[in-house]
Amino acid sequence: MAETKRDALRRTLVDVAQTHIRLRGLAALRARDVTKDAGCALGSLYNAFEDLDLLILAVNSRTLKRLDSALAAALSDAPAPADAMQNLARAYLSFAVDNRQLWAALFDHRMPADQTIPDWHLKEHEILFSRLMVPIAQLSPALDDQTCALRARTIFSAVHGIVKLSLEDRFVALHPDALDSELTQMVEAITIQLQS
Amino acid sequence: MAETKRDALRRTLVDVAQTHIRLRGLAALRARDVTKDAGCALGSLYNAFEDLDLLILAVNSRTLKRLDSALAAALSDAPAPADAMQNLARAYLSFAVDNRQLWAALFDHRMPADQTIPDWHLKEHEILFSRLMVPIAQLSPALDDQTCALRARTIFSAVHGIVKLSLEDRFVALHPDALDSELTQMVEAITIQLQS
DNA sequence: AACCGTTATGAACGTTGTTCACAATCTAGG
DNA sequence: CCTAGATTGTGAACAACGTTCATAACGGTT
Numbered sequence: 001m002a003e004t005k006r007d008a009l010r011r012t013l014v015d016v017a018q019t020h021i022r023l024r025g026l027a028a029l030r031a032r033d034v035t036k037d038a039g040c041a042l043g044s045l046y047n048a049f050e051d052l053d054l055l056i057l058a059v060n061s062r063t064l065k066r067l068d069s070a071l072a073a074a075l076s077d078a079p080a081p082a083d084a085m086q087n088l089a090r091a092y093l094s095f096a097v098d099n100r101q102l103w104a105a106l107f108d109h110r111m112p113a114d115q116t117i118p119d120w121h122l123k124e125h126e127i128l129f130s131r132l133m134v135p136i137a138q139l140s141p142a143l144d145d146q147t148c149a150l151r152a153r154t155i156f157s158a159v160h161g162i163v164k165l166s167l168e169d170r171f172v173a174l175h176p177d178a179l180d181s182e183l184t185q186m187v188e189a190i191t192i193q194l195q196s
Numbered sequence: 197m198a199e200t201k202r203d204a205l206r207r208t209l210v211d212v213a214q215t216h217i218r219l220r221g222l223a224a225l226r227a228r229d230v231t232k233d234a235g236c237a238l239g240s241l242y243n244a245f246e247d248l249d250l251l252i253l254a255v256n257s258r259t260l261k262r263l264d265s266a267l268a269a270a271l272s273d274a275p276a277p278a279d280a281m282q283n284l285a286r287a288y289l290s291f292a293v294d295n296r297q298l299w300a301a302l303f304d305h306r307m308p309a310d311q312t313i314p315d316w317h318l319k320e321h322e323i324l325f326s327r328l329m330v331p332i333a334q335l336s337p338a339l340d341d342q343t344c345a346l347r348a349r350t351i352f353s354a355v356h357g358i359v360k361l362s363l364e365d366r367f368v369a370l371h372p373d374a375l376d377s378e379l380t381q382m383v384e385a386i387t388i389q390l391q392s
Numbered sequence: 393a394a395c396c397g398t399t400a401t402g403a404a405c406g407t408t409g410t411t412c413a414c415a416a417t418c419t420a421g422g
Numbered sequence: 423c424c425t426a427g428a429t430t431g432t433g434a435a436c437a438a439c440g441t442t443c444a445t446a447a448c449g450g451t452t
Contacts, residue, residue, distance in 0.1 A: 005418090005429095005430080006429095006430080009430095009431095024309075025309070027306055027309065028309055030407090030408075030409090031408080031409060031410085032407095032408085032409090040431075040432090041431060041432040041433060042409095042410090042432080042433065042434095043410085043411080043412085043431070043432060043433065044430080044431055044432075045409095045410095046409095046410070046411080047429095047430060047431070051409075051410075052409065052410090107366070108304075108306075110223055110304075111365075113220075113221070113223065113224055116365060117365060117366060122366070122367070122368070125366055125367060126367070126368075150370075150374060150378060151378070153361075153367070153370075153378075154358055154378040154379075154381075154382060156361075157357045157358040157360070157361040157362065158354035158355075158357050158358055158382060159354075159357070160357050160361065161353045161354050161355070161356050161357015161358065161360065161361075162350055162353040162354055162357065164353070164357065165349075165352075165353040165356065165357075166353065169307075169312065169313060170303070170313060170318070170321060171318070171321060171322070171349070172318070172322075174346075174349075178346055182346060182347070182349075182350040183350075185350075185389065186350060186351075186354060186386070188389070189385045189386050189388070189389035190382070190385055192385070192388075192389070193381065193384070193385035193388070201398095201399080201449095202398090202399080205399095205400095226438090226439075226440090227439080227440060227441085228438090228439080228440090236400075236401090237400060237401040237402060238401080238402065238403095238440095238441090239400070239401055239402065239441085239442080239443085240399080240400055240401075241440095241441095242440095242441070242442075243398095243399060243400075247440080247441075248440065248441090393452105394451105394452090395450105395451085395452085396449100396450095396451095397448105397449095397450095397451105398447105398448080398449080398450100399446105399447085399448070399449095400445100400446080400447070400448085401443105401444105401445085401446075401447085402443105402444105402445100403442105403443095403444100403445105404441105404442085404443090404444105405440105405441085405442075405443100406439105406440095406441090406442100407438105407439080407440090407441105408437100408438080408439070408440100409436105409437095409438090409439100410435105410436085410437090410438105411434105411435085411436075411437100412432105412433105412434095412435085412436100413432105413433105413434100413435105414431105414432085414433100415430105415431080415432075416429105416430080416431070416432085417428105417429080417430070417431080418427105418428085418429070418430085419426100419427090419428080419429090420425100420426095420427090420428100421424105421425090421426090422423100422424090422425090
């Protein structure tokens with residue numbers, strides 16, 4: 001089909017943009033750099049993607065898939081729910097540390113004022129919460145699905161907040177062991193409350 | 197002294213920038229808009245501030261002071277430590293909701309790649325943690341100061357994460373009551389663990 | 393009143409993302 | 423195999439941005 005050629009360029013552009021973000025961060029991403037490294041003209045980017053933001057979303061889409069795989073792997077040995085909570089938090093921290101710039105791009109990217117994030121991408125983000133729902137439902141069997149989803153979102157936000165702020169330059173860096181310990185205790189406090 | 201004239205312009209520029217961020221958000225802040233509304237030439241901004249980032253930091257500095265006042269007010273009736281934790285979290289949420297754009301600017305702003313945040317501004321950010329240290333020390337008297345500071349940072353990060361993600365377009369909006377309830381439960385879980 | 397350091401000015405510059413007229417390429421029908 | 427029409431590639435040009443700088447206006451001191 002004729003789509004193949006167009007898709008090949010799209011893939012190349014996403015590859016290059018991903019490498020650029022990984023090495024230099026989202027803020028340093030430039031349309032001219034990406035197209036030069038991809039071996040195409042500046043304007044070709046706008047044949048493949050509506051604009052630069054959509055290219056970034058394509059990179060973020062990949063990162064979310066890899067992150068979800070990492071979280072799934074943390075549950076591969078079917079741990080007890082309390083351990084599942086700890087494993088998920090640890091896996092999230094590990095992924096953030098190992099993919100700092102790509103992970104940061106997931107939350108640092110902002111759409112232009114007149115545009116909103118497409119629905120398909122919002123749905124991809126929500127996948128993150130859903131990994132938490134299984135152990136939460138096991139720890140709190142009385143919770144209905146909606147409350148369970150809400151709780152998953154809250155717990156993810158708390159863990160995310162701890163990881164995010166510890167990895168920003170805004171605050172003095174933290175010793176990795178101290179961060180690990182704090183995260184463990186926070187998840188423990190949450191888990192205990194879920195069981196009560 | 198001759199500083200007065202310069203300081204007057206600085207104050208005006210911060211006033212205008214603050215209003216712009218409040219109404220239209222940090223991402224929409226433009227040097228030309230600010231100077232036009234301040235009634236001065238474009239270049240005058242660079243006499244008053246090193247660059248636009250330093251002007252933004254001046255606005256953020258003000259916001260941090262107001263936020264700190266709001267947190268202090270939440271402790272004005274000398275509540276028991278468990279209540280202090282709840283009051284602080286609630287006050288933080290209220291401030292974020294009432295000052296969405298200015299509060300978001302505190303954490304969304306990024307320095308250019310070759311610059312770091314000045315020390316005096318990093319110190320201002322750390323004030324946020326310190327408000328938490330008093331109730332934490334009361335709940336966990338055995339903790340030494342360093343651990344107490346670390347715990348304060350972690351707990352702030354968790355609460356901040358919950359508030360931040362709930363106020364972003366990245367995820368579907370949350371019912372205010374649901375958010376309030378989730379935040380209360382999270383702080384309760386944390387407080388209980390501190391007491392144990 | 394004359395001098396000089398300080399502040400104000402806005403045109404000009406370099407760097408962005410994005411567009412668009414044009415060229416190259418590909419596809420399909422004869 | 424050739425040609426017409428559609429699709430894709432190209433990079434100069436554009437508008438918007440932060441920042442600079444030569445020059446003008448100002449303000450205090452002698």
